[in-house]
Amino acid sequence: MSPKPSLALLLAAAHVPIAAQTQRPNIVYIMTDDHTAQMMSCYDTRFVSTPNLDRIAADGVRFTHSFVANSLSGPSRACMLTGKHSHKNGFTNNEHGIFDGSQQTMPKLLRAAGYETCLIGKWHLVSTPTGFDHWEILPAQGDYYNPVFIHMDGRHVVDSGYVTRLITDKAIAWLDKHTATVPEGSPEGASKPFALFIHHKACHRAWLPDLDDIRLYEDTTFPLPPEFHDDYATREAAAKTEMEIGKDMDIVYDTKMFVSHEATPATRLSSSYERMIGRLSPAERKRYDDFYVPLSQRFYQEWGTDYNFLPRQSQSSVDGSRDAKLLEWKYQRYMRDYAKVVHALDQEVGRVLDYLEAKGLLDNTLVVYTSDQGFYMGEHGWFDKRFMYEESLSTPLVMRLPKGYERRGIIDEMVQNIDYAPTFLALAGAPIPKDIQGVSLLPLLKGKAATKADKQAIRNWRDAIYYHYYEYPAEHDVRRHYGIRTDRYKLIHFYGHDVNAWELFDLKNDPHELHNLYGQPAYDKLQRQLHRQLEALQIQYDDPQR
Ligand code: SGN
Ligand code: CA
Numbered sequence: 315m316s317p318k319p320s321l322a323l324l325l326a327a328a329h330v331p332i333a334a335q336t337q338r339p340n341i342v343y344i345m346t347d348d349h350t351a352q353m354m355s356c357y358d359t360r361f362v363s364t365p366n367l368d369r370i371a372a373d374g375v376r377f378t379h380s381f382v383a384n385s386l387s388g389p390s391r392a393c394m395l396t397g398k399h400s401h402k403n404g405f406t407n408n409e410h411g412i413f414d415g416s417q418q419t420m421p422k423l424l425r426a427a428g429y430e431t432c433l434i435g436k437w438h439l440v441s442t443p444t445g446f447d448h449w450e451i452l453p454a455q456g457d458y459y460n461p462v463f464i465h466m467d468g469r470h471v472v473d474s475g476y477v478t479r480l481i482t483d484k485a486i487a488w489l490d491k492h493t494a495t496v497p498e499g500s501p502e503g504a505s506k507p508f509a510l511f512i513h514h515k516a517c518h519r520a521w522l523p524d525l526d527d528i529r530l531y532e533d534t535t536f537p538l539p540p541e542f543h544d545d546y547a548t549r550e551a552a553a554k555t556e557m558e559i560g561k562d563m564d565i566v567y568d569t570k571m572f573v574s575h576e577a578t579p580a581t582r583l584s585s586s587y588e589r590m591i592g593r594l595s596p597a598e599r600k601r602y603d604d605f606y607v608p609l610s611q612r613f614y615q616e617w618g619t620d621y622n623f624l625p626r627q628s629q630s631s632v633d634g635s636r637d638a639k640l641l642e643w644k645y646q647r648y649m650r651d652y653a654k655v656v657h658a659l660d661q662e663v664g665r666v667l668d669y670l671e672a673k674g675l676l677d678n679t680l681v682v683y684t685s686d687q688g689f690y691m692g693e694h695g696w697f698d699k700r701f702m703y704e705e706s707l708s709t710p711l712v713m714r715l716p717k718g719y720e721r722r723g724i725i726d727e728m729v730q731n732i733d734y735a736p737t738f739l740a741l742a743g744a745p746i747p748k749d750i751q752g753v754s755l756l757p758l759l760k761g762k763a764a765t766k767a768d769k770q771a772i773r774n775w776r777d778a779i780y781y782h783y784y785e786y787p788a789e790h791d792v793r794r795h796y797g798i799r800t801d802r803y804k805l806i807h808f809y810g811h812d813v814n815a816w817e818l819f820d821l822k823n824d825p826h827e828l829h830n831l832y833g834q835p836a837y838d839k840l841q842r843q844l845h846r847q848l849e850a851l852q853i854q855y856d857d858p859q860r
Contacts, residue, residue: 337678338428338429338507338741338742338743339507339678339679339680339716339741339742340507340508340509340510340675340678340679340680340716341424341429341507341508341509341510341679341680341682341738341741341742342510342512342666342670342679342680342681342682343509343510343511343512343682343684343734343738344512344514344663344666344681344682344683344684345391345394345511345512345513345514345684345685345686346513346514346516346517346659346683346684346685346686347387347436347513347514347515347516347517347518347685347686348517348518348519348685348686348687348689348699349514349516349517349656349659349685349689349710350685350688350689350690350691350705350706350708350709350710351688351708351709351710352539352688352689352691352693352705353517353652353653353656353689353691354367354368354656354710355367355368356368356371356372356376356712357376357710360536360537361536361537361649361653361691362531362653362656362657364656364659364660365660365664366660366661366663366664366667367660367663367683367710367712369664369667370663370667370681370683370712370713370714371712373714373722374681374712374713374714374715374722375712375713375715375721375722375723375724375725375758375759376711376712376723376724376725377711377712377713377724377725377726377727377729378724378725378726379708379726379727379728379729379801380684380708380709380710380711380729380730381707381708381709381728381729381730381731381779381781381799382686382687382688382707382708382709382730382731382781383399383400383730383731383732383779383780383781383782384399384400384406384781384782384783384784385687385688385699385700385701385702385706385707385781385783386407386408386686386687386699386700386783386785387408387436387438387686387687388405388407388408388411388413388438388439388440389405389406389407389408389411389784390686390687390709390731391405391413391437391438391439391513391686392404392405392411392413392439393730393731393732394420394731394732394734394735395413395419395420395421395445395735396417396418396419396420396732396735396750397420397732397733397734397735397736397746397750397751397752398732398749398750398751398752399732399751399780399782399855399857400782400784401782401855401856401857401858401859402749402751402855402856403417404417405439406782406784406785407784407785407788408438408785408788409785409788411439411440412439412440412441413439413440413441414441415439415441415442415443415444415445416444418747418749419444419445419735420445420734420735420738420739421433421444421445421446421509421511422444422445423735423739423744423747424445424509424738424739424742424744425445425446425447426744427739427742427743427744428506428507428742429506429507429508429509429742430447430492430505430506430507430508430509431445431446431447431448431508431509431510431511432446432447432448432449432485432488432492432508432509432510432511433446433448433449433450433451433511433513434449434450434451434481434484434485434488434510434511434512434513435450435451435452435456435481435511435512435513435514435515436451436452436455436456436513436514436515437449437451437452437513438454438455446511448466448488449466450463450464450465450466450484451463451464451513452464452477452515453470455515455518456477456515457477457515457590457593458476458477458515458516458522458590459476459477459522459590459591459593459594459598460472460473460474460475460593460594460595461473461477461480461515461593463480463484474595476524476525476658477514477515477516478514478515478516478524478655478658478659478662479524479658479662481512481513481514481515481662482512482662482665482666485510485512485666486665486666486669488510489508489510489669489670489673489675492505492508493505493673493675507742509738509742512666514659514662516655516656516658516659517652517655517656517659519568519697519698520567520568520570520587520590520651521568521648521651521652521654521655522590522591522651522655523651523654523655523657523658524654524655524657524658525598525601525602526658527654527655527657527658528601528602528605528654529605530650530653530654530657531649531650531653531654531657532650534649534650534653535646536645536646536649536650536653538642538645538692539691539692539693540826541693541694541826541828542645542692542693542694542695543629543630543695544629544693544694544695544826544828545629545630546694548817548829548830549817549830550808550813550815551701551792551793551795551808551813551815551817552694552701552703554791554793554812554813555696555790555791555792556789556790556791557690557696557697557698557700557790557791557792558626558629558695558696559641559644559645559648559692559695559696559697560624560625560626560629560637560640560641560644560695561624561625561626561629562790563644563648563697564581564582564583564587565581565644566578566579566580566581566583566584566587567581567582567583567584567586567587568583568648568697569644569647569648569651570587570606570609570610570647570651571606571609571610571613571614572584572587572588572591572606572607572610573607573610573611573614575588578610578614579614579619579620617640624637624640624641624644625637629641629695641695645692648691648692648697649691649692652691663683666681667681667714676714677716677717678716678717679714679716680713680714680715680716680719680738680741681713681714682711682712682713682734683710683711683712683713684709684710684711684712684731684734685709685710686709687699687706687709688704688705688706688707688708688709688710689705689706690705690706691705693705693826694826698790698792700783700785700790700792701783701792701795702781702783702795702797702799702804702806703827704821704825704827707781707799709731711729713759715759716741718760718763719756719759719760719761719763720760720761720762720763721758721759721760721761722761725758727758727772727775727776728775728776728777728778728779728799728801729755729758730752730779731752732750732751732752733752733753733754733755734752734755735750735752736750736752736753736754736755737752737754737755737756739754740754740756741756751855753771753776756768757769757771757772758772777800777801778798778799778800778847778851779798779799780796780797780798780848780851780852780855780857781795781796781797781798781799782795782796782857782859783795783796786810786811787811793808793809793810793811793812793813794808794809794810794811795807795808795809796809796848796852796857796859797817797848798844798847798848798851799821800844800847802820802821802822803818803819803820803821803840803844804817804818804819804821804827805817805818805832805841805844805845805848806818816832816833817830817832818830818831818832818837818840818841818844819831
């Protein structure tokens with residue numbers, strides 16, 4: 315009978331360098347939903363204060379050119395898990411996708427390299443999670459109030475409380491349990507290194523705050539973004555969407571103008587709204603209503619109960635007109651509720667950092683804070699995401715680095731969410747499979763410890779990223795498109811159904827992407843060059859859509 319191989323031997327077989335085995339860093343990956351960099355004070359000081367998120371950036375690094383590959387929840391999650399673009403991991407859109415959990419994923423590879431893996435929170439990939447030693451997930455989008463969690467044994471259990479706090483409680487409870495158990499004969503002299511994935515529901519629509527935070531930001535008047543009154547000239551697909559604050563934001567569901575079922579005019583999403591707040595206990599509901607009902611009564615007194623949606627022209631309404639005032643009023647409500655939701659998120663991230671610090675784990679842990687994509691906070695008059703324009707192509711990314719990684723401050727190389735998988739594998743000392751399309755970010759994180767090869771990797775860093783969005787026909791009506799972004803320019807092709815349009819932007823001279831330069835003779839040479847670069851990327855990533 316052959317003796318059982320030790321863990322050390324197994325790790326060696328997994329190509330983990332022996333020296334690294336004693337102190338391999340832990341990974342805490344915190345991914346929120348729809349949290350955009352404009353609403354994070356280390357990126358943008360105009361709107362909110364996020365001291366705990368800023369702490370990660372201040373102690374570590376902040377990426378200023380961090381992008382997603384497909385600006386939507388499920389697809390982003392699949393890119394993160396696999397390190398591959400949507401056409402390779404198979405999960406191209408939320409509406410028809412079921413993630414193939416039998417494929418190679420980063421959590422599975424980390425596990426094979428000796429990590430313990432745990433996932434808590436939003437999953438959104440339809441199939442059952444694979445590659446995690448422990449998971450507890452929200453069904454689909456999940457709920458803010460007293461949410462259901464699905465357990466590994468299939469039970470659906472309702473927990474009392476606010477979702478952001480509950481997800482953190484569960485993550486910390488898992489850490490407690492994990493750090494208390496040291497496997498016998500562990501070569502690391504402690505429990506296994508871990509990779510903990512904390513996936514928040516916040517701050518997804520409809521931005522329902524913790525009752526403790528419900529009155530925050532009520533005295534704040536948020537400045538309008540410069541391109542709030544965009545008229546979408548020269549951008550056909552932008553003009554065709556349904557994500558305008560004026561025209562498409564629901565007065566009941568989104569801005570919460572609800573008195574009672576009987577006393578409130580019904581909208582398309584009223585019953586969804588009633589279901590969401592119907593989850594509150596009577597005492598909780600009273601606290602909720604004490605705040606929103608008087609506001610709603612005042613709203614309907616002022617604007618009338620026939621109010622439904624503003625017309626398209628509201629975007630460019632004359633200052634002081636009824637439509638213009640109502641549009642701005644909706645914007646302020648949207649911003650305030652979103653800001654409240656971010657507040658709880660910031661506090662709960664602080665709680666995780668404090669926990670790691672108290673346990674002496676912080677210095678040997680890579681803490682990543684990011685979102686599944688960016689979001690529009692009134693830019694172009696919009697909410698939601700999906701487009702390859704800057705606000706939703708970008709996603710916040712800050713990291714607190716484990717010891718040995720000395721880089722601090724801003725990193726401005728272009729990075730993408732397909733890079734997380736190879737980064738975590740490299741950090742664990744595990745090999746990066748050839749079919750992974752992202753690249754490890756470790757060379758950017760080493761600072762003084764960078765080797766010759768790292769410096770070479772930085773010199774040869776990618777000069778463009780590739781993007782492909784597929785979910786159409788679907789909610790918000792964003793047409794399918796793919797494109798390329800370089801450090802200065804962007805070329806996008808909207809295709810299929812009723813549109814076949816190219817757009818070209820000069821991000822330096824037109825940072826708000828209002829002037830589509832495609833087809834203008836002065837840009838002919840640049841246009842041809844970008845087409846070539848785009849095609850080269852489609853070949854490199856093997857995207858059949860060309
Ligand atoms: C829901 C929202 C949409 C949102 C998608 C995708 N509608 O369908 O506004 O774009 O999720 O978001 S709602 O009426 O249900 O709130 S994602 O982040 O999960 O991709
Ligand atoms: Ca999202």
